[in-house]
Amino acid sequence: MNTVLILIKRNIKLFFKDKGMFFTSLITPAILLVLYTTFLSNVYRDSFEMNLPDMVKLSDELMGGLVGGQLISSLLAVSCITVAFCSNFLMVQDKANGTIKDLRISPVKVSTLAFGYYIATLISTLLICFAATALCLVYVAFIGWYMSVSDVLFLLLDVVLLVLFGTALSSVINFLLTSQGQISAVGTIISAGYGFICGAYMPISSFSSGLQRVITFLPGTYGTSLVRTHAMGGALNEMVNQGVPSEVVDSIRDAVDCNIYFFNDKVSISSMYLILGTSVAVLVAVYILMNSIRKKV
Amino acid sequence: MKDIIKIDNLCKSFGDVKAVQNLRFRVKEGELFAFLGVNGAGKSTTINIMCGQLLKDSGNIEIDGQNLEHNLEEIKNSLGVVFQNSVLDSALSVYDNLQCRAALYGITGAAFKERLLKLAKLLEFEDLLKRTVEKLSGGQRRRIDIARALINNPKILILDEPTTGLDPQTRKTLWNVISMLRKNENMTVFLTTHYMEEAAEADYVVIIDSGKISAEGTPLELKNTYTGDFITLYGVDEAMVKTFGVEYEALRDGYRLFVPNTAKATELIIKYPDVFFDYEITKGKMDDVFLNVTGKKLEGEQ
Incomplete structure (x- = not known):
């Protein structure tokens, strides 16, 4: 047990001391923040206002709660995955530098090494993502707080699940990489691509129907939807309380991906948790399998 | 002395390339064994197979009485390896690096601290424990590399070109430590090197070329077989030297004569006792042995 703990400590220390890996992991959240502060904030705000009936006027605080909820959900949904990938790049670096x-x-088991990488990535990513969640919640508290305690707790659960998913996915993909060049390529693809396909940069509902259908097969989509549901749920409920017709609120839920439809069937929250949990289990099983059949030349 | 490493008919190919072909040699316990060859000769392939990093195609390897195929874990416990390139984690401290390495062998807590203190004293790095590896000099880093390889108290220390790129003083320090370990702990040292003066200190030398053994023996046997002797003669004129009928070269203050062996040198001295009043006889060098055996020069030799 001590061997695993010391390996985990080594991997975590290396991630936080390697400025390259650490700062690369923060690139996607940084892009999102820049996009948001430059124009996305206004786009979101205008989009919400356009969808409201003429007689409904929302307070600045409620509008802030909606826009802020959308921002932090995007940021967290992406960060949980990209940070996990960057943290897990240590596995590839260890291969690249011998x-x-x-x-x-040494006589250490391959499974111990693999477990050490997995748990270290999990802990590093959780540390960063929990810190990011705390900052996000402080931000929402400033611009419009409508989240309940259960929303916050579920949001934390969503972050944990997404981090587990990101760690498992990155373990499987990074297992196949062997060089610094491949790290850069995969890092770029994940940072740029995942934000789009999980609906962080643009809501999935704004994509073509064909693309939307493809995206519903990706487990990460449901992670984003869960985070968004819990980050924006309080503000959306408040809209109903303030007399906004529930049909209007439902259409907003559809537009911002709180509701995901799999072949026209609305996916329930419990199903989303089940999909994400099962995906984590399957990816971990694949990772274990890959390690056990790793062949010597 | 018992054989601590036994390799028989070892073969390994990568596609059409035969990296190792029917390799057979023995390493005796406590000896300094030099394994020489140019890059691509098959040295690293052999070491990687011995360490369980590559699968052999055929042949048999026994290390410390354990068969590689059946007792790899036990064999790993009896090996320590120093690679040519340092594999220390640069961002971590010396202490963290060694703690992590020790943990891989199940050495933790008090046992680790005890071993660390012993090695720190032996390799003189007590004052470097808290320093991050990236801030160490090349020589300091190499000492930590060796400490890392010794952390599990191995019976066999594999040194894969350990002194390449090091300054002469650091090389000397490292060899002093290795000599001490061999003397005090009867440690077997398996060495690959580009420095022939290091190979000359070995108890036994194997030279491989294109995956096959080209020559083997003690340095003396190899020198006697593959090089001649040199007589450096002072205080004579060239006309006299010419009468010996042997190949020679002029030096600033004398002549160096090339003779096929020591017997021929003795014969000359007995024949011309009046001329040989100030002279020295030396054996050929390991560089000459290597060159004559393989027809190639080792990169990095000095």
Whole structure:
């Protein structure tokens, strides 16, 4: 047990001390923040106002709660995955610089090494994502707080699940990488691509129907939807309380991906949790399998 | 002395390339064994197979009485390896690096601290424990590399070109430590090197070329077989040297004569006792042995 703990400590320390890996992991959230402060905030605000009936006027605080909820949900949904990938790049770096060869010369089991990478990535990513969640909640508290205690707790659960998903996905993908160049390529693809396909940069509902259908097969989509539901749920409920017709609120839920439709069937929250949880289990199983059938040349 | 490493008929190919072909040699416990060859000769392939990093195609390897195929874990416990390139984590401290390495062998807590203190004293890095590796000099880093390889108290220390790129003083320090370990702990040292003066200190030398053994023996045997002797003669004129009928070269203050062996040198001295009043006889160098055996020069030799 001590061996695993010391390996985990080594991996976590290396991630936080390697400025390259650490700052790369924060690129996507930074892009989102820049996009938001430059124009997305106004786009979101205008979009909400356009969808409201003429007689309904929302307070600035409620509008802030809606827009802020959408921002933080996008930011957290992406960060949980990109940070996990960057943290798990240590596994690839160890291959690229020959460290793994040295580690495998010792009698330590391959499974212990793999577990060490997985848990270290999980802890590093959770630390960063919980810190990001705390900052996001402080931000929402400033611009319009409508979240209940259960919303916050579910949001934390969503973050944990997404981090588990990101860690498992990155473990499977990074297992196949061996060089610094591949790290850069995958890092770029994940940072740029995942934000789009999970609906962080643009709501999935704004994509073509064909693309929307493809995206509903990706488990990460449901993670984003869960985070968004809990980040925006309080503000949307408040709209109903203030007399906004529930049909209007429902259409907003559809527009911002709180509701996801799988072949026209609305996916329930419990199903989303089930999909995400099952995906994590399957990816972890694949990772274990990959390690166990790893062949020597 | 028992054989601590036994390799028989070892073969390994990568596609059409035969990296190692029917390799067979023995390493005796406590000896300094030099494994020489140019890059691509098959040294690293052999070491990687011995460490369980590559699968062999055929042949048999026994290390410390354990068969590689059946007792890899036990074998790993008896090996320590220093690679040519340092594999220390640069961002971590010396202490963290060694703690992590020790943990891989199940050495933790008090056992680790005890081993660390012993190694720190032996390799003189007590004052470097808290320093991050990236702030160490090349020589300091190499000492930590060796400490890392010794952390599990191995019976066999594999040194894969350990002194490449090091200054002479650091090389000397490292060899002093290795000599001490061999003397005090009867540690077997398996060395690959580009420095022939290091190979000359070995108890036994194997030279491989294109995956096959080209020559093996003690340095003396190899020198006697593959090089001649040199007589450096002072205080004579060239006309006299010419009468010996041997190949020679002029030096600033004398002549260096090339003779096929020591017997021929003795014969000359007995024949011309009046001329040989100030002279020295030396064996050929390991560089010459290597060159004559393989027809190639080792990169990095000095």
